[in-house]
Amino acid sequence: MRFSLFVHMERWDETVSHRQLFENLSELALTAEAGGFSTVWVGEHHAMEYTIAPSPMPILAHLAAMTTTIRLGAGTIIAPFWHPVRAAGETALLDVISNGRMEVGVARGAYQIEFDRLTDGVKASDGGKHLRELVPAVRALWQGDYAHDGEVWQFPTSTSVPKPVQQPAPPMWVAARDPSSHDFAVSQSCNVMVTPLMKGDEEVAALKEKFDTAVANHPEVARPELMVLRHTHVHPADDPEGWRPAAEGINRFYRTFDAWFGNKKTPENGFLEPSPQEKFAERPEFTPEALHKTAMIGTPEEVVERLRWYEELGVDEYSFWIDNTLSHEEKLASLNLFIKEVLPAFR
Numbered sequence: 001m002r003f004s005l006f007v008h009m010e011r012w013d014e015t016v017s018h019r020q021l022f023e024n025l026s027e028l029a030l031t032a033e034a035g036g037f038s039t040v041w042v043g044e045h046h047a048m049e050y051t052i053a054p055s056p057m058p059i060l061a062h063l064a065a066m067t068t069t070i071r072l073g074a075g076t077i078i079a080p081f082w083h084p085v086r087a088a089g090e091t092a093l094l095d096v097i098s099n100g101r102m103e104v105g106v107a108r109g110a111y112q113i114e115f116d117r118l119t120d121g122v123k124a125s126d127g128g129k130h131l132r133e134l135v136p137a138v139r140a141l142w143q144g145d146y147a148h149d150g151e152v153w154q155f156p157t158s159t160s161v162p163k164p165v166q167q168p169a170p171p172m173w174v175a176a177r178d179p180s181s182h183d184f185a186v187s188q189s190c191n192v193m194v195t196p197l198m199k200g201d202e203e204v205a206a207l208k209e210k211f212d213t214a215v216a217n218h219p220e221v222a223r224p225e226l227m228v229l230r231h232t233h234v235h236p237a238d239d240p241e242g243w244r245p246a247a248e249g250i251n252r253f254y255r256t257f258d259a260w261f262g263n264k265k266t267p268e269n270g271f272l273e274p275s276p277q278e279k280f281a282e283r284p285e286f287t288p289e290a291l292h293k294t295a296m297i298g299t300p301e302e303v304v305e306r307l308r309w310y311e312e313l314g315v316d317e318y319s320f321w322i323d324n325t326l327s328h329e330e331k332l333a334s335l336n337l338f339i340k341e342v343l344p345a346f347r
Helices: 018-035 056-066 084-097 112-118 124-143 179-187 201-217 243-262 288-294 300-313 328-341
Strands: 002-006 039-042 071-078 102-107 146-149 154-158 172-175 191-194 226-234 296-298 317-321
Touching: 002 018, 002 071, 018 039, 018 056, 018 328, 039 056, 039 317, 056 071, 056 084, 071 084, 071 172, 084 102, 084 124, 084 154, 102 124, 112 124, 112 243, 124 146, 124 172, 124 179, 172 179, 179 191, 179 201, 191 201, 201 226, 201 300, 226 243, 226 300, 226 328, 243 288, 243 296, 243 328, 288 296, 296 300, 300 328
Parallel strands: 002 039, 002 317, 039 071, 071 102, 102 172, 172 191, 191 226, 226 296, 226 317
Antiparallel strands: 146 154
């Protein structure tokens, strides 16, 4: 099992500048490369300060120039926001810039609040049809001349310019949760990325079962790979309460996610207050004590033990999701501890 870093700039008030956040992200990515991580992933989100990534492409192009070995993942681009010709050309350009280190993930999208601002009446729940049309179209454009007459997009003969360095095609990933998404991804020879969010390892097992079912249903396709993305924080073994700041930080992260996902309030200059704690009085999975057990929070020994189970389950890539509302210094210390005391157990 290999390890990757999933990272965004996250801003919780105006005391930290966007430039400083960009430098912080760069430092985390360089630390991950030096520590032996396989890939750094950056997603796509719009007009929200808590997940700053209006496009992964310029961030990853910058990291391409700063790094030499780590792979560069767009994780993910939101299918309804990308025309296939643009998606094929921009991802291929990133592959050229990085000399064949690009990977691209595609998702249908989650936040209706983004769709309300970027699409003309499209519902986030309908984004799956865009994803299913985008993936094969991009693959075809990478190869050469291709005309498209689909439900969402229609365009005459076109091609990706430039062409990717990686042949026959760079790796593509699909963010999947339900069985149909797993089945589509595998049928297209795409790797699968999943997140159990605030659920426990039983959810990881359930997602792996959906993946395995899709693989079994498509014997004509070579087995793709499976990535699990999970909030991760490692604290020193001599600090028995070291888990609490991370669990409380992730609680704040999910309450902010809830506020944006609920789409009930208008953001103020890109900020939304987290949903109040009392809203989750009947939701024990939101408590710091529960998140201590479900998120990957613990001492190096505790984290190694859990990750061994992921490896035995057949997970190909574990992605260290470092967004957690904590300070850059706390994130960097956790990442360094993971590199020093967790990674050696998997080499």
